[in-house]
Amino acid sequence: MPKLSDAAIEKRKETIEDAARELFIKQGFHATSMRDIAKGAGVSLGNLYNYYETKDAIFESIINRYLGVIDEKLKDIFARIDEPLEPENLRRMGGMVGRLVNEHSDFWLLMYIDVLEFQNQHFRKMFDGISARFGKIFAEKFKDAEKRGDLRTGVEAAPVFTAAYMQFFNYFLVEKLFGGNHHLGLTDDQALNCLTKIFAYGTLSESKMASFKKRASKGLA
Amino acid sequence: MPKLSDAAIEKRKETIEDAARELFIKQGFHATSMRDIAKGAGVSLGNLYNYYETKDAIFESIINRYLGVIDEKLKDIFARIDEPLEPENLRRMGGMVGRLVNEHSDFWLLMYIDVLEFQNQHFRKMFDGISARFGKIFAEKFKDAEKRGDLRTGVEAAPVFTAAYMQFFNYFLVEKLFGGNHHLGLTDDQALNCLTKIFAYGTLSESKMASFKKRASKGLA
DNA sequence: TTATAAAAAACGAACGTTCATTTTCTTTCT
């Protein structure tokens, strides 16, 4: 047989990793055998080792691939937010984060596998210094907002925005993975509204809130 | 040999479960063998089966025991909070939640094991309808606060209190287990203050906030 | 002696990994 093209190898690896991911998520890493993965991918047991050195390497490859996907999705979300402290944008972000969590709940399960089995080696960077990263992404916007006096005195933009992001994120994680069952006692929509309101009133200056309320009463809502 | 006393059996089970818990947390459930547990507890392999039917049963026993402990600690925390919507009390709760998370981080790891390996069977009740439970615990307090007009119009006490609790909880979890590394860009103290302020300004009526600020300026802080 | 706890040995099944073998497909040669 001639050597497979890089594209062909890549394609095969994807089908293997798709099968492995599904199994890891459904039954955990250690409970999933190489035989399971082989069967799931429609590949022989031995052939797996032509593509990966070890079982761990499969997990790592899955994670690295997925990290890239989620990273893009997050970038996309933040790119769609021009004014990060605007309440309506916070609310929109919450919706997008919710969709991200729900559509990729398997990704967060992989994160828990990583925490338990690999001491969180691969996901460390996910939350490490996240506020500083938001500070960079929205550097001008945050500076502008502070100049304009949009924020209450003593309130910094980056931690507040991060806290809002984390709150949305965690809300949907609890709902999706931990049996929250509407743990705030509200529908998802109501919960998003409630949380957004808290962050809006909690962080914006009174003048900013007033102008926002005026705009809201005239506007869409 | 005569039958062991119930107390003796209980004591032995505790040492076994202590060893098992440590191993489960350090290396995961499936990666921990019955031989590991036996060695860790200073007991023979076969003897484990005089105390537990299966390996799963050990895990379940650990969880049920621990759920009781955490439940008590949480009850204790809420018992120490007479006025749940008072900002200074929210802040105090945050501190207590932080200590709970940090001192019992293994408990939350067990929760992740449960999510991954047991479909969250044992921890379901942890977050299920948590807002309603807070609503019951603080029923009178919430009603009083709403009567007094402590809250902004349209803001319900239970979801807001729950959101605050979850935010504190999640903050420390991320710090402890996910390599947050001061992910809000603040010290823990500053983070607690920041979050408390958001929830205070975000949910309390202006009159209530004014009286609080007056009291704060006169008082300790 | 007798009931029972504890220890040790043994069980079959399943694990991750290896490897000799077979299959597959391109290339080369007639």
Added chain:
DNA sequence: AGAAAGAAAATGAACGTTCGTTTTTTATAA
């Protein structure tokens, strides 16, 4: 065009371990 050669891919049996659990044996104290 078609057979032979060569190289890489795919296979699945087999390896040595280790797994959870069971069974057997030994030790202990009333």
